[in-house]
Amino acid sequence: MKIDNDGYYQDLDEGRYWDEVAEEDFKDSLRASREARTAKKRAIRKEVEKQLKAAGVQKSTHEIRGAKIEVNCLTCKSKFTARVADRKRGWAKYCSKSCKAKKQTNWSWL
Structure with a gap:
């Protein structure tokens, strides 16, 4: 030191x-x-x-929640708009809750 x-x-x-x-x-x-x-x-x-x-795919400028894409519903085959992020997660397959319920319900046991 x-x-x-x-x-x-x-x-x-x-x-x-x-x-x-x-x-x-x-x-x-x-x-x-x-x-x-x-x-x-x-x-x-x-x-x-x-x-x-x-x-x-066009990114919406006025909305907060990202890019959207048109998709066909798996039940009624009508077109609806879904977020790209939801599609990547495996969501947004149906246009409404009723279409999802129709597809989800299994009537084969009748």
Whole structure:
């Protein structure tokens, strides 16, 4: 340990300096990884938008809940509008609850 003329410990000061340098390096690496993740998400979003545009799906500008697509009901074969996200989940197969109930009810035992 080095002691100054004033009785100040220089080693402690140097230790604090290197701690600050290490902290700044850590923050820089976090910032860089965050920017990389953001750029990757942005690229994925652009690719999805390009694919939706190629498929003819238009994203609604005035609604909050994403892109929509026209689909045929499995029961009555009529067309209805469904969200793309719901279709990906396996939802939005029927135009109404009554159509779903008709398809869901099994009358084979009669």
